[in-house]
Amino acid sequence: MTQNTRDQFLETTCNLLETQGYYATGLNQIVQESGAPKGSLYYYFPDGKEELAAEAVKRTGMVLADRIQTNLAAYEQPADAVRAFLMRIADLAEESDFQSGGPLSTIAMETATSSELINLSCRDAFTGMRAAFKQKLIDVGVEAEQADELAIFCLAAIEGGILLSRTYHSGKPLRQVADQMHAVIHAATG
Amino acid sequence: MTQNTRDQFLETTCNLLETQGYYATGLNQIVQESGAPKGSLYYYFPDGKEELAAEAVKRTGMVLADRIQTNLAAYEQPADAVRAFLMRIADLAEESDFQSGGPLSTIAMETATSSELINLSCRDAFTGMRAAFKQKLIDVGVEAEQADELAIFCLAAIEGGILLSRTYHSGKPLRQVADQMHAVIHAATG
Numbered sequence: 001m002t003q004n005t006r007d008q009f010l011e012t013t014c015n016l017l018e019t020q021g022y023y024a025t026g027l028n029q030i031v032q033e034s035g036a037p038k039g040s041l042y043y044y045f046p047d048g049k050e051e052l053a054a055e056a057v058k059r060t061g062m063v064l065a066d067r068i069q070t071n072l073a074a075y076e077q078p079a080d081a082v083r084a085f086l087m088r089i090a091d092l093a094e095e096s097d098f099q100s101g102g103p104l105s106t107i108a109m110e111t112a113t114s115s116e117l118i119n120l121s122c123r124d125a126f127t128g129m130r131a132a133f134k135q136k137l138i139d140v141g142v143e144a145e146q147a148d149e150l151a152i153f154c155l156a157a158i159e160g161g162i163l164l165s166r167t168y169h170s171g172k173p174l175r176q177v178a179d180q181m182h183a184v185i186h187a188a189t190g
Numbered sequence: 191m192t193q194n195t196r197d198q199f200l201e202t203t204c205n206l207l208e209t210q211g212y213y214a215t216g217l218n219q220i221v222q223e224s225g226a227p228k229g230s231l232y233y234y235f236p237d238g239k240e241e242l243a244a245e246a247v248k249r250t251g252m253v254l255a256d257r258i259q260t261n262l263a264a265y266e267q268p269a270d271a272v273r274a275f276l277m278r279i280a281d282l283a284e285e286s287d288f289q290s291g292g293p294l295s296t297i298a299m300e301t302a303t304s305s306e307l308i309n310l311s312c313r314d315a316f317t318g319m320r321a322a323f324k325q326k327l328i329d330v331g332v333e334a335e336q337a338d339e340l341a342i343f344c345l346a347a348i349e350g351g352i353l354l355s356r357t358y359h360s361g362k363p364l365r366q367v368a369d370q371m372h373a374v375i376h377a378a379t380g
Contacts, residue, residue, distance in 0.1 A: 020304060021211070023212075108357045123358055160345065163299055163349050
């Protein structure tokens with residue numbers, strides 16, 4: 001068993017959580033799709049599915065914070081950067097036939113009051129994502145408190161846009177949210 | 191068996207879907223909490239859980255569209271009305287220890303690509319909610335297309351705010367979204 005086996009379990013779990021959420025994902029499916037022996041799952045995650053999902057959420061949170069940072073860095077103005085990032089999520093959701101987009105939304109709602117372990121991982125993940133938006137705003141001179149409020153608003157609008165786009169099987173809600181958020185951030189950053 | 195039995199199943203299902211989502215909710219729990227005999231569940235919903243959930247989503251959608259209309263009618267200006275409505279959701283989420291709020295968000299994400307029946311009910315529900323926001327904007331003279339875009343933005347921000355408030359176990363994200371949406375709608379409606 002190598003570190004790669006652990007990574008393989010986590011990656012498979014991240015993908016399944018994004019597509020189908022926590023409660024629809026069974027350990028057997030994770031084992032089957034990861035291609036690793038079931039015994040090794042309990043070796044790396046002795047507490048089973050809850051522990052594995054909490055670690056997967058942490059991993060996804062780090063990937064997302066990093067992806068947000070990278071995407072925002074591609075544009076000088078936060079308004080343009082956020083709009084482009086949202087347009088990109090709309091494209092990705094469409095390309096996946098709305099199986100993907102918002103890798104944390106489903107599990108965050110499902111476990112908000114049913115698993116403290118996963119809930120804490122979700123909070124950390126959203127906090128990391130907020131921090132990436134906030135920093136981009138601070139970089140162009142927005143004052144910290146306002147940057148924090150805008151970052152929350154931005155994250156809420158994105159998560160809600162993903163929910164609507166996946167429900168309607170259309171990138172349009174996310175693109176409309178993208179344009180609206182552009183206007184909001186543009187007004188706040190001059 | 192009376193019509194009340196059917197209603198009782200639907201009401202119990204609506205509550206369970208809001209608190210724990212679709213996949214964590216089993217038929218046995220629905221039967222147990224509704225207090226009706228299991229046989230009558232299959233009498234009213236011969237196709238079982240999927241059919242019951244789709245009907246529950248329809249019912250919730252009608253309740254929500256109506257609740258939005260009523261809440262928005264309490265204020266003349268859409269900006270004030272939307273802010274007050276969001277503050278109210280924040281209060282309700284807190285009072286329920288974050289078990290409630292966003293009765294459709296979890297099931298909409300969970301079933302977006304896994305149940306066509308439920309997905310179509312979720313779309314109709316969101317469309318009804320959007321229409322309520324849109325009408326309020328049109329009533330104060332906002333042009334139809336802009337009203338539609340603002341309504342989508344509003345719904346996305348609310349759904350995302352609910353996700354963040356339930357995840358953080360705090361009404362604060364919803365209240366921050368409330369203030370931000372107030373500014374957005376105020377700017378659009380003069």
